[in-house]
Amino acid sequence: MKDTKKLIEELYKITNGLKEIHPHRNFTPDGILVGSIGEVLAEYHYGLTPLPPGEKQHDCRKGNKLIQIKTTQNKAIQIGEPCEHLIALKLLRDGTVTEFYNGPGKPVWDRVKDKNLPKNGLYSVSLGVLSAMMDNVQENEKIERVEP
Template sequence: MIDHNKLRILVEQLYSTVNELELMFPGRHFTPDGHMVGSLGECLVADAYNLELMPASNLGYDALTETGLKVEIKATQAKSVAFRSKPPHAIIIKIAPNGSFEEIYNGPGELIWNKFDGKRKPSNGQFQVSISKLRLLNQEVADSERVPRAI
């Protein structure tokens, strides 16, 4: 069982440490990124939506709902996220320094993937979609198509 409060506190401590390092070394950035942000996002979302996490780097999805829906989880601190393939369902969040997060998108992966229709796959194999476009897409998702939050 996940200790929800401890998870939030640990994430908050991580960002506090980042802030301290940036104050200690002006002009240097210690922003968590890459795998760390992805893993933090997966854990925060799995906890908040009561999802079962799959092993790291699972192909095509990161977690399952209680009903077996496959969910791709994306976390960011930037202005976009990347997709290699169409996820069955996607939950995309922006992590806040206090250990909370903002839900950017929660809905069918097809709505996102349709934005890439007819476009040539980039050389790195990843399509980028902006947070602002995802927020707009999120407004098109019916409540019945969202994974409900547990906490």
């Protein structure tokens, strides 16, 4: 995991360097890259088993529980469908993640499902909302973190 953390830090140094040379452009890692980084970090920290690439609703499993991992660098995650369990993380520039939600996916989906669907087909849920929702998640509903 040290190598992964070091490479993520280097990635951000590279993108910052590109921004200094070309201030008129953004070079932020996003989309699939951030999602994949979040998934491998979640696999490590929570002891998850990855599902085959291309699975639509879930990314990993732990025992019989299916888990969707959502990762952002900003202030919100995006979801497009319900999931059994959701772990929402914020990727930090030092290669670590902060957990904002770790619980059943249904309450998060219920919060957005009746809203007008955005053009991109994904609902946005702020980290603040997820953090507040986390207060209602019981300890036995969380996926226990096995690595710091």
